[in-house]
Structure formats: structure tokens, C-alpha cells
Amino acid sequence: MYTAWLFILPWVLGFLFFLALPIALSVYYSFTSFNVFQPPRWIGTANFRALSTDPLFWKALYNTAYYTFISVPLMMAISLGVALLLNSKLRGMRIFRTIFFLPSVLSGVGVALLWLWIFNPDYGLINLLLSYFGIEGPLWLYSPQWAKPAMIIMSLWGLGGVMVINLAGLQSVPEQLYEAARVDGANNWAQFRYVTLPMLSPTLFFNFITLTIGSFQVFTQAYIMTGGGPVHATLFYVLYLFQTAFENLRMGYASAMAWILFFVIVGVSLFQLAVSRRLVYYEES
Amino acid sequence: MRSLKAARTSYAVTVYVLLTIGSLAFLFPLVWMLSTALKPDSQLFAYPPQWLPRPPMWGNFKAAIEYFPFWAYFRNSTIVTVLAVFGQVFSAAIVAYGFAKLRWPGREVVFFLVLATLMIPSQVTMIPQFVIFTRIGWVDTLLPLIVPSFFGGGAFNVFLFRQYYRTIPREYNDAARIDGASHWRIFWQIILPQSKPVIATASIFAFLWTWNDFMGPVIYLHSPKNFTLPIGLRAFQQQTGTEWDLLMAASLIVMIPVILLFFFLQRYFVQGMAMSGLNR
Amino acid sequence: MRTVPRHLRILAAALFISVAGTAWAQTQITFWHIFDAGPAAEFIDGVIADFNTANPDIHVTHLGTNFWDYWTRLTTATAGGIGPDVAMNDLGNVPSRANMGTIRALDDYLGDKGLDAFWPATAAAVEWQGGTYALPLETDVRVLFYNKTLFAAAGLDPNSPPTTWEELVAASDALTKIENGRITQLGFGPTLGNTYFPLYAMLNGEDFVAEDGGLKFDTPAATEALQWMVDRQNAYGSRAMTSFSAAFSGGASDPFLSGQVAMIIQNNTYPGLIATYAPDLDYGVALLPHNGTPTSWSNGFSLEMSASTANPDAAWRLMDYLMSPAVQLAYATTNLSMVGNIAAAESPELMANATWRVFVEQMGTSAFRPFSLEAPAWYDTALQPEIDAALLGTKTPEQALSDAQRSYENEVRRFRETN
Structure with a gap:
């Protein structure tokens, strides 16, 4: 008993000091006006009430939802498609896997700066490629309409991790199931629909949840590439929270935002869980 | 027999074509990055943009580190x-x-x-x-x-x-x-x-x-x-x-x-x- | 003591002072600024070294950080209690920090002279509730830059640039060339350069100050100015115009530097950019064309003292030194800055330059935008989205400004509820 607690002691200490205490403080701050210089002053639910009428809060929430609900399904679909192609028993698949996987391990500032350059309307890669097809590319990050799509395109470049998870899932589907399906006369589509998809559904569901949570926390790209602009088109939730906290030092207001984010994430995850009960197939074990 | 073989070949061709297009799309940004890194100043803002840096400025890497x-x-x-x-x-x-x-x-x-x-x-x-x-x-x-x-x-x-x-x-x-x-x-x-x-x-x-x-x-x-x-x-x-x-x-x-x-x-x-x- | 020769006594005193200064009585001061690279960084290095030499009892450590990250850094460091004693900051929102209590009032140091040595327009920016909380290290001023070669080619007199909006429009039309729907040469674009809606409103006689001390955007003068901007934005096709704005991301892609734009509003640091990227450009500088009210918009960088500094006297000596005419003159020469000190800005060396004389003349009429404690970033939060909507044509100028007004009033209300 004591031995066990000794082993998990690092986690217990970390939990208390870096999680439980901050969480308690964060709850408290969210009901205060607090700028770090003066002690927090209790203002009740004023932060939450003010947030409900803050257009930038709603804009940030909308931007984040837009980003999430478009990028996550696209990422799921494309990464599954690529994984299915890579799962074919042909030569050279390892090289292709490497190419698709590599960008996903490169992340952060370097990648954001690279895409800032790629999206340059006059001198960037994307509009150069579009011009080969006679298309005059949009202004991307300088356009309120195209800035979010640009961020979504950029996020798709990092789908390699999800693709590898899908590939591992595909490879763990027992070959006998396909053989049995073929004996029953199932064509390719039927095999995919009645064998692959059900067997892969726990993996897909896992991707769905983790991608959604990750998308809700999108930050670095927007901070580096646009600072939230143009016209707040890429003011994502965490960016607004960051600006509120660390540029305007409105820690109480920002703490309230953090808790709303928490409940949004929990709510969305619970919803996904409820839906998955009907759609995800778990092997009896 | 022949048609089965043909189907298999066309399947392989389709897979390879799709994967090649996809991987080009995934490689382009990195190629573009390298190309930009090697460009001389005068070529950065050439319109339309150029793929190949002429001449490649390998010194840019040294300059970047010293910057x-x-x-x-x-x-x-x-x-x-x-x-x-x-x-x-x-x-x-x-x-x-x-x-x-x-x-x-x-x-x-x-x-x-x-x-x-x-x-x-x-x-x-x-x-x-x-x-x-x-x-x-x-x-x-x-x-x-x-x-x-x-x-x-x-x-x-x-x-x-x-x-x-x-x-x-x-x-x-x-x-x-x-x-x-x-x-x-x-x-x-x-x-x-x-x-x-x-x-x-x-x-x-x-x-x-x-x-x-x-x-x-x-x-x-x-x-x-x-x-x-x-x-x-x-x-x-x-x-x-x-x-x-x-x-x-x-x-x-x-x-x-x-x-x-x-x-x-x-x-x-x-x-x-x-x-x-x-x-x- | 009489037995000791006089020169030895002086030597001993000097030795004592220098030992005292360097070894144990030396006061440590930190100073943060935005000069992290290039000549500006070298200049500030030299200035601080000079100060340290001239003031052996004080040792200043200084630190330059990248402009984009400086503000967050300074804010978080100050919040973390490890901010600098003296810092450069935004001259546009000094009262925010004064109100928060993070910076120290300087009145007891300024004494009777007050802010007499500095541009009058900057006084409004550094004063808050009867106290003076910052010094105008450098301000800036916007003027019209125009391309003399393009003027001549279009049959315009390169020596009489436009002075009113009407003349500006006429010149712009003459200078604009369109091929296949793509603008190959633009006379004037209202969103290009270092300019924005409040400046046009100011040139149209608007000051945004309401009777109750708050801000007012939905006025006739402001609406008229916005309508003018929208008209100018759409004059040659809005898509073509937006393309131009997008290309304008600094450095070599600046359309004025490449001769694609004939007239542009820029501030007094622009000649440095021209010298770097387009040294052969034949350009002129003129007072801003206006619609009845000759003015310009200024902002800049302040010098502020931390409220928690342990050594306010030493910090003040550094600030006083940085604001002195000699240092300010050198500062102006290095950074092409409109320094806060009038004597330095109007020194004969600088006034020998015709361009500089225009800056100084424009500075005399220039103003800061009004400050709002409750909505310090009112342009970004309340106004900009609406202005962009008007420029994109999704809202009429009246509607945009009345929405901006509501948005601003809500922001004020939210601030009062949560502070």
C-alpha cells in the first residue's frame, strides 16, 4: 500500500500543485476582477454575464467551431482515404507513408511561418500552383472569407499522425473477416462497409474525440500568422483568451473564458460519446 | 484470368497515381521552404514566383544562424x-x-x-x-x-x-x-x-x-x-x-x-x- | 590634510568616487526597449554605454526585444514582478497603466518645467487624472509621400502635390492605370500605407470626443469621411484594390517603393525604408491633403518608470538623459524618429533637410486619438470590424458607424461591470 503511493507520489504532487491548486484558483479568479497587481476582487458572475454580450467572445467561439467542424471531418476522411491506399499490399508503401507522416511531426512556429509564406497572395506557393490552372487565387490570410479556410488547409498538412493511427487500425483487422466476407460474395464496397468500418470504428471515434479537443485549442498558427485578423476572422478562442489574460491582464475575465471552454469541450465530448454508442462497434472481450 | 490480372493492374495504377498526387501535395511545402531558403534577395519577390533559386545561396543558412x-x-x-x-x-x-x-x-x-x-x-x-x-x-x-x-x-x-x-x-x-x-x-x-x-x-x-x-x-x-x-x-x-x-x-x-x-x-x-x- | 598635496587629494577623491561607484554604491537599473537588431540596437548600446560612463554610480542594463513579442513580454514580466525599472511603451495607452498602478507619476521629477520641452500634442497622451505618467521618447507623424517621376509622366506638376481631398482624387485618377482588370499603377488607395479611418475622420474635422467625455463615432463628419474612404476604395474596382493591399506586407513588396503606387500616407520613418529598398526613387513629401481641417495623426513610444522600482532617482536620471536634446538629436538621426524633444527635432542639422521640415510643420497640427480607459483598443475592437464591413460594401457607412457606436458602448458597460 505505502509502496504503491510512493510510486505514484510524483503524480500526486504534480496533481496537487500543478493541477488541483491552479484549478481551484482558476475557479476563484473567474468570479473576480484580477489584474495580478492588485488582489482579486470578488464580482460574482459579472465576468460570465459580460462574456455573454461580448461580440468578440461569440466571434471567437464561432471561428473555433467553424474551424473544428470543417477541419476535423476533412481530416478524418482524407486520413482514412490515405490509410486505405497505403494499406494495399503493393511495393513502395513505406516511402509514401513516410512522406505523408513527416509533416505531422513538424509543428509549431516554423510550420506556421512556412505557411504564412505559402499563402502570400502574390509570391506564395498556393496561388502559384492555382495560376497553372488559370485560377487567380484568393488573398487567403488577408481576406476575412479565406483566412479560416487557409488555416484549415494548413491543418490538413498535419494529418499524418491520424493517418498512421488509421493504418495501424486497418492492419489489425483480422484477414479472416475479409475472407469470410468474400466467401459470402461481398464486393469491395461491402467489405469496406461491413468489415472495415465497424472494426475501425473505435479508432475513428478516438480520432474524432482527440482531433475535436485539439481543434478547440488552436492557437499558435493564429498568433503567429494573423494575430487574429483580418477583421477577427481568425480570432480563435484560445487566442482571445491569451490576449485577454497576457496582453490586457484581465485574468478574471480570461479565467471565466477558460471554464467556458472546459464545459464546451466536455459537452461536445459527451455528445460524441452518446452518438458513438450507436455507431461504434466494440469487440466483446 | 486475363481480366482479373487487368483489374489488379488498374487497381495498382490507381493507387499509385492517387498516392503520387497526394504525396506531391505533401512534399511541395517543404520543397518550397528549401527553395525559398536558398533564394537570393532579388528572386524572393519575383512575379510570377520562381521554383529554382538561381544561383542557390547556400550562404543563407550561415547568414540565418548569424542573424x-x-x-x-x-x-x-x-x-x-x-x-x-x-x-x-x-x-x-x-x-x-x-x-x-x-x-x-x-x-x-x-x-x-x-x-x-x-x-x-x-x-x-x-x-x-x-x-x-x-x-x-x-x-x-x-x-x-x-x-x-x-x-x-x-x-x-x-x-x-x-x-x-x-x-x-x-x-x-x-x-x-x-x-x-x-x-x-x-x-x-x-x-x-x-x-x-x-x-x-x-x-x-x-x-x-x-x-x-x-x-x-x-x-x-x-x-x-x-x-x-x-x-x-x-x-x-x-x-x-x-x-x-x-x-x-x-x-x-x-x-x-x-x-x-x-x-x-x-x-x-x-x-x-x-x-x-x-x-x- | 594640509600636508597632502592638492593634486593627490583630488586623485584620492576621484579614486574613492570611482571605487564607490563601481564596487559598492552602484545602483542597478534595467531598461527595456524594442531595438533588437540593426543600427537602432547599436545606437542604444552606445547611448547606454555613454550614460554608464558618465554616471559611475549607476549601472544600466538594457534589453531589446523583437517588436511583435515585446508587448506581451513586457506585460507578463511586469505582472511577474520582474519588469524593468524603465521601459519603452505605447504612447497611445499610457493612462491604462497609470490607472492600473503599474507606472509611477513623474511630476515631482519634472518640477515646474513640466512637459514644456516636448511637443504639445504628446502632453495629452502622457497625462492622466492630473498626473504625468510618461515622457514622449518618440512620436511620429503621417504625411503624404508622392512619386515625382510618376507625377511628371502623368502630366502633373511634381512640385505641387495635392493639398485637399478634391485635388487628391483628381491626381489619383490621373495617376491610375488599369490593364485587364488588374491595377498596374495606382494613384492613391485609402487603406494603403500607414493610415486608417480615424485619420480621415480627423482630416474631416472629427475628434470623436462626446459631450459626456466618452467617444462618439456616428457623427456626420465621421460618416462623410467613411463614405469618402469607401468611394476611394471602389473607385478602380474593389477586388483589384484588395489585391494591392495584400501585397503590401513590408520590405521589397511595398507598392510605393516599386513604383506601383504614386501617392501614399506614411510616417516619418518611411524615408529610411525608401533609402534601403528604393534608393533611386524620386519622391516628394507634402502635408496631408485634408477636407477642411489640416491635421495628422500621431502615436509613438513613451518612456515609463515602473511603479515598483527600487531606485526611482536613478531611473529618472536615465529617463532625463534619454530625453535630453543631445541624445534625442542622435536618436532622431539614427532612427529617423520624430523625437519628443522639440529643440532636438528643430535642430539646424535636421531642419536642413526639406523632408524633415515638412514633418516638423505637420507635427505642429498633429493630434493623438482620444483615449478611453474602458475601451483602450477601441479602434480594433469596436471600429475596425465595422470599417472593414463598410469597405467591403456589406454595410453602409451610417450603419457601420452606428454599429461601432453600440459596440463601443457595450464594451464600456462590460468594462465597468467586470472591473
Whole structure:
């Protein structure tokens, strides 16, 4: 008993000091006006009430939802498609896997700066490629309409991790199931629909949840590439929270935002869980 | 027979064509990055843009390193990354032993708590953590980026290690217990040496996370002597414009450790991803 | 003591002072600024070294950080209690920090002279509730830059640039060339350069100040100015115009530097950019064309003292030194800055330059935008989205400004509820 607690002691200490205490403080701050210089002053639910009428809060929430609900399904679909192609028993698949996987391990500032350059309307890669097809590319990050799509395109470049998870899932589907399906006369589509998809559904569901949570926390790209602009088109939730906290030092207001984010994430995850009960197939074990 | 063979060939051709188009799309940004990094100033803003740098300015890489205190930032990034990776992996390895190899009342409840912490967005704790680190005088030191790693190593890593330990047969433990070995010795001499794959996997994830981390350094580091490389890259964006060629060169240099690691240890990257996705 | 020769006594005193200064009585001061690279960084290095030499009892450590990250850094460091004693900051929102209590009032140091040595327009920016909380290290001023070669080619007199909006429009039409729907040469674009809606409103006689001390955007003068902007934005096709704005991301892609734009509003640091990227450009500088109210918009960088500094006297000596005419003159020469010190800005060396004389003349009429404690970033939060909507044509100028007014009033209300 004591031995066990000794082993998990690092986690217990970390939990208390870096999680439980901050969480308690964060709850408290969210009901205060607090700028770090003066002690927090209790203002009740004023932060939450003010947030409900803050257009930038709603804009940030909308931007984040837009980003999430478009990028996550696209990422799921494309990464599954690529994984299915890579799962074919042909030569050279390892090289292709490497190419698709590599960008996903490169992340952060370097990648954001690279895409800032790629999206340059006059001198960037994307509009150069579009011009080969006679298309005059949009202004991307300088356009309120195209800035979010640009961020979504950029996020798709990092789908390699999800693709590898899908590939591992595909490879763990027992070959006998396909053989049995073929004996029953199932064509390719039927095999995919009645064998692959059900067997892969726990993996897909896992991707769905983790991608959604990750998308809700999108930050670095927007901070580096646009600072939230143009016209707040890429003011994502965490960016607004960051600006509120660390540029305007409105820690109480920002703490309230953090808790709303928490409940949004929990709510969305619970919803996904409820839906998955009907759609995800778990092997009896 | 012939039609079956033809179908197989056309299937292979389709797969190859699709994969080639897709991988070109995935490679283009990196090619573009390299091309920009090698361009002379005069070619950067040529319209329409050019693919090939003429002549390739290999000196841009040297100029990029000299443009900002690269080696100082590199040193800081290395210190933070090495210590944080060590802290995360080592402490997760220890903690996971307590969850996987020891039976004690409340174990499942506490482990559920570990997993539950994965749900809490870091933004919730970011502000109070900043206030706490402020009060104890850790702001503008590397400590806030390193020390928390030593306390539990993150729920995800604990989870990875626990799952792996459970695949190590109990007999090892039982035999060692009969010989009178303490749990610490069993952990240190029996379990840990068998855990190289999960150590590699967890290290890679911890490395990627720490090496690329931006929000932590932005909040906690103020003076250039403490900057890490991701922060340093900002130096190329001046008020008056951006030095794209040097910036791309510097970004490539910062990515090189990740790319090298990826090519040498791709197996573990893949394994890690697969483990995180499948072991639900 | 009489037995000791006089020169030895002086030597001993000097020795004592220098030992005292360097070894144990030396006061440590930190100073943060935005000069992290290039000549500006070298200049500030030299200035601080000079100060340290001239003041052996004080040792200043200074630190330049990248412009984009400086503000967050300074804010978080100040919050973390490890901010500098003296810092450069935004001259546009000094009262925010004064109100928060993070910076120290300087009145007891300024004494009777007050802010007499500095541009009158900057006084409004550094004063808050009867106190003076910052010094105008450097301000800036916007003027019209125009391309003389393009003027001549279009049959316009390169020596009589437009002075009113009407003349500006006429010149712009003459200078604009369109081929296949793509603008190959633009006379004037209202969103290009270092300019924005409040400046046009100011040139149209608007000051945004309401009777109750708050801000007012939905006025006839402001609406008229916005309508003018929209008209100018759409004059040659809005898509073509937006393309131009997008290309304008600094450095070599600046359309005025490449001769694609004939007239542009820029501030007094622009000649430095021209010298770097387009040294052969034949350009002129003129007072801003206006619609009845000759003015310009200024902002800049302040010098502020931390409220928590342990050594306010030493910090003040550094600030006083940085604001002195000699240092300010050198500062102006290095950074092409409109320094806060009038004597330095109007020194004969600088006034020998015709361009500089235009800057100084424009500075005399220039103004800061009004400050709002409750909505310090009122342009970004309340106004900009609406202005962009008007420029994109999704809202009429009246509607945009009345929405901006509501948005601003809500922001004020939210601030009062949560502070």
C-alpha cells in the first residue's frame, strides 16, 4: 500500500500543485476582477454575464467551431482515404507513408511561418500552383472569407499522425473477416462497409474525440500568422483568451473564458460519446 | 484470368497515381521552404514566383544562424528539451508501475482521475500557474518549462507506460518477489530494461512537444538570454517586413533535429501513434 | 590634510568616487526597449554605454526585444514582478497603466518645467487624472509621400502635390492605370500605407470626443469621411484594390517603393525604408491633403518608470538623459524618429533637410486619438470590424458607424461591470 503511493507520489504532487491548486484558483479568479497587481476582487458572475454580450467572445467561439467542424471531418476522411491506399499490399508503401507522416511531426512556429509564406497572395506557393490552372487565387490570410479556410488547409498538412493511427487500425483487422466476407460474395464496397468500418470504428471515434479537443485549442498558427485578423476572422478562442489574460491582464475575465471552454469541450465530448454508442462497434472481450 | 490480372493492374495504377498526387501535395511545402531558403534577395519577390533559386545561396543558412543568437537559443532549447523529456519519461515510468504492477485499494479510482485530467484544457490552469510561478519568482527562468515534467510526466505518458507494463507477464514480478527483491529493484532491474520501446515512444512524443512548444516560452521567458528556438524565429519578422529567405533557412535548421529523429526512429513514431490510437 | 598635496587629494577623491561607484554604491537599473537588431540596437548600446560612463554610480542594463513579442513580454514580466525599472511603451495607452498602478507619476521629477520641452500634442497622451505618467521618447507623424517621376509622366506638376481631398482624387485618377482588370499603377488607395479611418475622420474635422467625455463615432463628419474612404476604395474596382493591399506586407513588396503606387500616407520613418529598398526613387513629401481641417495623426513610444522600482532617482536620471536634446538629436538621426524633444527635432542639422521640415510643420497640427480607459483598443475592437464591413460594401457607412457606436458602448458597460 505505502509502496504503491510512493510510486505514484510524483503524480500526486504534480496533481496537487500543478493541477488541483491552479484549478481551484482558476475557479476563484473567474468570479473576480484580477489584474495580478492588485488582489482579486470578488464580482460574482459579472465576468460570465459580460462574456455573454461580448461580440468578440461569440466571434471567437464561432471561428473555433467553424474551424473544428470543417477541419476535423476533412481530416478524418482524407486520413482514412490515405490509410486505405497505403494499406494495399503493393511495393513502395513505406516511402509514401513516410512522406505523408513527416509533416505531422513538424509543428509549431516554423510550420506556421512556412505557411504564412505559402499563402502570400502574390509570391506564395498556393496561388502559384492555382495560376497553372488559370485560377487567380484568393488573398487567403488577408481576406476575412479565406483566412479560416487557409488555416484549415494548413491543418490538413498535419494529418499524418491520424493517418498512421488509421493504418495501424486497418492492419489489425483480422484477414479472416475479409475472407469470410468474400466467401459470402461481398464486393469491395461491402467489405469496406461491413468489415472495415465497424472494426475501425473505435479508432475513428478516438480520432474524432482527440482531433475535436485539439481543434478547440488552436492557437499558435493564429498568433503567429494573423494575430487574429483580418477583421477577427481568425480570432480563435484560445487566442482571445491569451490576449485577454497576457496582453490586457484581465485574468478574471480570461479565467471565466477558460471554464467556458472546459464545459464546451466536455459537452461536445459527451455528445460524441452518446452518438458513438450507436455507431461504434466494440469487440466483446 | 486475363481480366482479373487487368483489374489488379488498374487497381495498382490507381493507387499509385492517387498516392503520387497526394504525396506531391505533401512534399511541395517543404520543397518550397528549401527553395525559398536558398533564394537570393532579388528572386524572393519575383512575379510570377520562381521554383529554382538561381544561383542557390547556400550562404543563407550561415547568414540565418548569424542573424540571431542561434547557439544561445539552441542551448536553451536543448536544456529544456533534454530535462523535460527525461523528467516526463522517468516519472511516468515510475508512476505507471504503481498503477500496473501493484494492487492497492482505490487504484482504479485514482487511475480514472489520472485519465480525467486529460480532459482539462491547459488554458484552465495556465493563468493560475502563471500567477503561482510569478509569486515564487520563476518567471524568466527555464524552470516553469522543466520542473512540472518531473511530477507525474503527464497523464498521457502514464497511460502509455501502464498499458505497456501490463503486457509484461506477472511471473517476472512474482519470481522477483519470492527472491525478496523490493518493488523499486524490480522496477529498476526488471521492468525498465524491458520497456525500451515504450521509453522510445514516450520520449519522442515528449521531445516533439517540448522542442516545438511556443505558448510556454512566450508566457514565461522575457530576456533573450533565456529564449528557445521557436521564440528566436520571430526575430526575422521585423516591423518593416520579413526576411523570408533567412527565416525559411532558420526554420529548416530548427526542424532538422525533428526530421533526423523521424528518419532514424520512424518505427517508434508509428508505434507510438498506433498505441495511442488503439489501446483504448 | 594640509600636508597632502592638492593634486593627490583630488586623485584620492576621484579614486574613492570611482571605487564607490563601481564596487559598492552602484545602483542597478534595467531598461527595456524594442531595438533588437540593426543600427537602432547599436545606437542604444552606445547611448547606454555613454550614460554608464558618465554616471559611475549607476549601472544600466538594457534589453531589446523583437517588436511583435515585446508587448506581451513586457506585460507578463511586469505582472511577474520582474519588469524593468524603465521601459519603452505605447504612447497611445499610457493612462491604462497609470490607472492600473503599474507606472509611477513623474511630476515631482519634472518640477515646474513640466512637459514644456516636448511637443504639445504628446502632453495629452502622457497625462492622466492630473498626473504625468510618461515622457514622449518618440512620436511620429503621417504625411503624404508622392512619386515625382510618376507625377511628371502623368502630366502633373511634381512640385505641387495635392493639398485637399478634391485635388487628391483628381491626381489619383490621373495617376491610375488599369490593364485587364488588374491595377498596374495606382494613384492613391485609402487603406494603403500607414493610415486608417480615424485619420480621415480627423482630416474631416472629427475628434470623436462626446459631450459626456466618452467617444462618439456616428457623427456626420465621421460618416462623410467613411463614405469618402469607401468611394476611394471602389473607385478602380474593389477586388483589384484588395489585391494591392495584400501585397503590401513590408520590405521589397511595398507598392510605393516599386513604383506601383504614386501617392501614399506614411510616417516619418518611411524615408529610411525608401533609402534601403528604393534608393533611386524620386519622391516628394507634402502635408496631408485634408477636407477642411489640416491635421495628422500621431502615436509613438513613451518612456515609463515602473511603479515598483527600487531606485526611482536613478531611473529618472536615465529617463532625463534619454530625453535630453543631445541624445534625442542622435536618436532622431539614427532612427529617423520624430523625437519628443522639440529643440532636438528643430535642430539646424535636421531642419536642413526639406523632408524633415515638412514633418516638423505637420507635427505642429498633429493630434493623438482620444483615449478611453474602458475601451483602450477601441479602434480594433469596436471600429475596425465595422470599417472593414463598410469597405467591403456589406454595410453602409451610417450603419457601420452606428454599429461601432453600440459596440463601443457595450464594451464600456462590460468594462465597468467586470472591473
